Amino acid sequence: MLRKVIPLCALIGLTNIAGAQNINLKSASKFANTITADDLKKHLTIVASDEMEGRGTATQGEIKAANYIAGYMKSIGLTPGNNGSYFQLWPIYQxxxxxxxxxxxxxxYKYGTDFLPGAGNSNAQYNFSEVVFVNPKDTAFLNNKVNITGKLVLISPQSESNPRASMMQQFRLMSQLQSKGAAAVLIVSNNLPAKKLPEPTGRLKVSKYNSSVNISNYSISPALAQAITNINFADADAIKDxxxxxxxxxxxxxxxxxxxxLESRNVLGIIEGTDLKDEYVVLTAHFDHEGIKDGVIYNGADDDGSGTVSILELAEAFAAAKKAGKGPRRTIVFMAVSGEEKGLLGSAYYGSHPVFPLEKTSVNLNIDMIGRLDSTHIAENKTNYVYIVGDDKLxxxxxxxxxxxxxxxxxxxNHKYNDPKDPMRIYYRSDHYNFAKYGVPIIFYFNGTHADYHQPSDKVEKINFDIMEKRAKLVFYxxxxxxxxxEMLKRDLKLPEQGGR
Ligand SMILES: [Zn+2]
Structure with missing residues (x-):
């Protein structure tokens, strides 16, 4: 998409008067040049190594990566960003x-062989003397001809052609049964006995409180249904009507x-500003990734090892400027957040527990994947690009x-992903959104997706460090x-509603 050209006079208007301190953009290039492909590679070779175990949220791998990031921040003279600590710890529930x-x-009966409890069950114990069989095709229970309030209900979902349709059908049925007041449900399933037992632990979640509880539900084998009813549930024709x-x-x-x-952590280091030190520029990247799944390590070199190590190199460049007497006027916060892959959890925690006031935060610049090329640009043989998201908002x-x-x-x-109508909805999908929703102007830097996205093959060997260096320098400038x-950035635009403006 072609962007409007900015008239030169507008740019001159922006040149800061602090030129007296000789901290204009031209004097920045000397420090930008400390951001090098070699240094980025050195850091990423460690951050995306097997040693870091895929940096899964609230795992030992996360702790190792956090310690590496904090250790490097300390070595280049960053001040701990959270009241004397480099870590902001936050709880996470499972x-x-x-x-x-x-x-x-x-x-x-036997767990896994004869029955399995539903994933969202709450603690409950029931003794029923009867069970009501409800045919999903028969709406008698919906129009209250059959009372199922407080009852145990037995259903046998009609097999749909594809698993997704079956899942949707079952989901709809469960919410109908719940709305009619059923106490618990037995669901006849042909997937029992289970080939593989489910993990004993569920998804990570940000709160241990739920707005409502799910209806208790258990999958049971056709043999169990037969033990109750004397009807052969393995025979589809026998139960159809x-x-x-x-x-x-x-x-x-x-x-x-x-x-x-469980416990997870964000890592924060700061370079204190000079005359405007009570205002902030926050630079973020998420350092967590998928961890280990089925014994396979997901190294996440591009996602988001690339952003994580860019933050380290940006910190080094600003630290060098400060040493040379050209430190930033505003305080710069360098933050590696965790829990992004679980639903932007670490940045959400920071947003609701900000260490530095959000109304004094001039901008959040967020980097998530800047070390690769996407398939569109590979096909066109164009390497010299970056996707920019959010620079026309707030x-x-x-x-x-x-x-x-x-x-x-x-x-x-490239502003392709900036379009609110873009189906990827990138503006709402990385950590910057947890700043934008509080009114902090943001820019997001991104290389687009590729075949190795969220695959174990997202490895350091595939990173293009030359283009990554250039993109990191753009964030630095x-x-x-x-x-x-x-002045702080003006907040003179409204954030578009989710789902488009
Ligand atoms: Zn990411």
Missing amino acids: DSLISTNLSINNQE LPVKTYKAEISLAYNGTTQT STELNPITYKANKLTNLHL TAWEIANKN
């Missing part, structure tokens, strides 16, 4: 199963789980500053300009 039982007429009916049986169900509190100053900074890097600035200008 449900796990302790025990579960199912018996029919005093016979105990089976009417609603109550069956007598003594059925006990028990689910006992616990919510574990502040009219972001766009001209970006173009001014880019005069020193000459990258092709942009941060330099915003950290040193006379």
Whole structure:
């Protein structure tokens, strides 16, 4: 997409008066040149090594990576960013199963072979003397001809042609049963006995409190359904038109789980500003990745090892400037966040527990994947680009500053993902959004996706360090300009509603 050309006079207007201290953009290039492909490679070879175990949120690998980042920040003289510590710790929650039982007429059945509890079950124990079979095709229970309030319900979802349709059908059915007040549900499943037992731990989540509880549900084998009803549930024809009916049986169900509190961390280091030190420029990248899945390490070299090590090199460049008496006027916060892959959790925690006031945060520049080329640019044999997202939102100053900074890097600035109608909805999908939603102007830097995206093959050997160096320098010049200008960025544009403007 072609962007409007910024008239030269607008750029002259932006040149900061702090030229007296000789901290204009031209004097920045000496420090920008400390950001090198070699240094980026040196850091990334460590951050994306197997040693870091894929940097999964709240894992040992995360701790190792966080220690490396904090150690480097310390070595170049950054001040700890969180009241004397380089770490901002935050809690994260995970449900796990302790025990579960199912018996029919005093016979105990076997977990995994005969039944499996639903993933979202809450702790509950029930003893029922009967069960109501409901045919999903029959809407009798929906129009209250059959009362299922407080009842145990048995369903046998009609097999749909594809798994997604089956899942949707089951999801719809469960919410209908819940809305009609059923206490618990037995779902006949042909996937039992299970080939592989589910993990005893569930998804990571940001709160241990839920706005509502799910209806208790258990998948059971066709044999169990037959033990209750005397009907052969393995035979699709036998149950196709089976009417609603109550069956007598003594059925006990028990689910006992616990919510574990785990710990994750963001890593923060700062370079204190000079005359405007109570205002902030926050530079972010997420350092977490997918961790180890099925014994395979996901190194995440591009995602987002590339952004993580860029933050380290940006910090080094600003530290060198400070040593040379050209430190930033505003305080610069260098932050590697975790939990991004689990739903932007680390940046969400920072947004709700900001160490530095968000209303005094002039900008957040966020980097997520800048070490590769996407398939579009490979096909066109164009390497000299970066996707820019968000520079036309929240502040009219972001766009001209970006173009001014880019005069020193000459990258092709591609705004494809900036379009709110773009199906990828990138503006809402990385950590910058947790600043934007509080009104902090943001720019996001991104190389687009590629075949190795979220694959174990996202490895350091595939990184293009020359283009990564250039992109990191663009972020550096942009941060330099915003950290040193006379005023904080104006907040003169509205954030478009999610889903388009
Ligand atoms: Zn990422």
